[in-house]
Amino acid sequence: xxxxxxxxxxxxxxxxxYIPRYLPLFFLTQRNLPRWFIEWLDMIPVAILSALVxxxxxxxxxxxxxxxxxxxxxxxxxxxxxxxxxxxxxxTVISGMILFWLMEWIS
Amino acid sequence: MKSRSSRGDERDANSVVNGKSILNGExxxxxxxxxxxxxxxFRFALDSIKAAWPICLGYLPLGFAFGVLAQKAGLDLLDIAxxxxxxxxxxxxxxxxxxxxxxxxxxxxILTTFVVNLRHLxxxxxxxxxxxxxxxxxxxxxxxxxxxxxxxxxLVKFRAGGWHRYQALAVNQMSNxxxxxxxxxxxxxxxxIPAGSFGIDYALIAMFLCLLTFQLRGRLYVLTxxxxxxxxxxxxxxxxxxxxxxxxxxxxxxxxFAFKRYAQRKRGSYA
Numbered sequence: 001x002x003x004x005x006x007x008x009x010x011x012x013x014x015x016x017x018y019i020p021r022y023l024p025l026f027f028l029t030q031r032n033l034p035r036w037f038i039e040w041l042d043m044i045p046v047a048i049l050s051a052l053v054x055x056x057x058x059x060x061x062x063x064x065x066x067x068x069x070x071x072x073x074x075x076x077x078x079x080x081x082x083x084x085x086x087x088x089x090x091x092t093v094i095s096g097m098i099l100f101w102l103m104e105w106i107s
Numbered sequence: 108m109k110s111r112s113s114r115g116d117e118r119d120a121n122s123v124v125n126g127k128s129i130l131n132g133e134x135x136x137x138x139x140x141x142x143x144x145x146x147x148x149f150r151f152a153l154d155s156i157k158a159a160w161p162i163c164l165g166y167l168p169l170g171f172a173f174g175v176l177a178q179k180a181g182l183d184l185l186d187i188a189x190x191x192x193x194x195x196x197x198x199x200x201x202x203x204x205x206x207x208x209x210x211x212x213x214x215x216x217i218l219t220t221f222v223v224n225l226r227h228l229x230x231x232x233x234x235x236x237x238x239x240x241x242x243x244x245x246x247x248x249x250x251x252x253x254x255x256x257x258x259x260x261x262l263v264k265f266r267a268g269g270w271h272r273y274q275a276l277a278v279n280q281m282s283n284x285x286x287x288x289x290x291x292x293x294x295x296x297x298x299x300i301p302a303g304s305f306g307i308d309y310a311l312i313a314m315f316l317c318l319l320t321f322q323l324r325g326r327l328y329v330l331t332x333x334x335x336x337x338x339x340x341x342x343x344x345x346x347x348x349x350x351x352x353x354x355x356x357x358x359x360x361x362x363x364f365a366f367k368r369y370a371q372r373k374r375g376s377y378a
Contacts, residue, residue: 009213029240051359056311056315
């Protein structure tokens with residue numbers, strides 16, 4: 001990838017990341033969104049994260065196919081429990097990495 | 108000068124409905140700006156550091172893992188630093204690097220970034236209630252630092268009261284520096300670490316899993332998560348490309364919202 005193309009890519013990524021962060025701060029300090037829209041928005045984070053997690057751990061290969069029993073999905077169970085128990089982002093990331101590393105090493 | 112101050116007053120009056128947060132109807136403190144008001148006060152800074160350090164600690168392994176993966180994907184230190192500064196959104200940076208190595212088109216990377224980071228819309232919406240009266244310049248700087256983690260910490264602090272917006276901004280920026288620094292460190296360390304070692308490939312999944320648990324605040328959210336996850340798998344097997352994440356998320360969120368409304372109506376009829 002060319003340098004200029006890369007710069008354009010990250011500027012584009014930066015813009016589409018910044019705008020949703022900024023617009024509510026700008027507008028909502030002046031007026032309110034309809035209540036149903038806020039309640040709907042409230043469901044978005046859990047939906048996105050779950051869609052990302054499920055597709056990361058249950059799919060594999062290209063063309064992609066369903067693979068319920070692979071190291072990624074098995075390690076997800078203890079990692080999920082550790083996250084629930086500790087509520088620590090750093091701790092979960094490190095334990096997940098170690099568990100995955102061990103499982104790969106064993107198999 | 109005069110028109111500017113009058114607009115500020117109007118904003119103050121409209122941001123909150125009957126003294127309650129627009130998101131969840133919780134009463135918010137009348138003055139969210141108690142505590143040490145002097146930004147040069149020692150405790151003022153100390154409280155920010157206390158709130159920010161767990162975030163910074165969490166960002167270290169994550170940023171390091173990102174740096175290593177980015178280095179393996181062929182990005183140099185400057186590329187990594189620029190991405191961390193300009194984008195500053197962990198999960199989408201991981202995804203972008205994965206897509207770059209699989210040769211995806213820049214437009215599809217930008218679109219995916221947009222979809223993945225759209226969730227900040229909600230976070231900024233919740234924070235806006237506590238930032239009434241802040242100037243446009245402050246808001247435009249503050250917006251840059253709204254992440255899953257800084258949002259969670261600042262919202263809790265704002266709700267408890269006595270949290271100054273400059274303390275919130277300090278939390279944002281300390282986390283920001285920790286992220287940028289750790290990604291550069293990872294990019295440097297990457298050349299000494301063979302690909303796939305230390306389970307670094309699992310860093311992103313573990314982060315998503317942890318952020319997901321933060322969102323599971325009740326049965327309704329668990330249900331939404333299951334619907335959205337199942338939809339993601341189903342759609343991804345049928346529709347090629349990366350669009351399945353947004354399609355499944357919109358479907359899952361709408362289904363969850365419908366269930367919530369249904370439950371509310373049912374409860375209402377029995378009441």
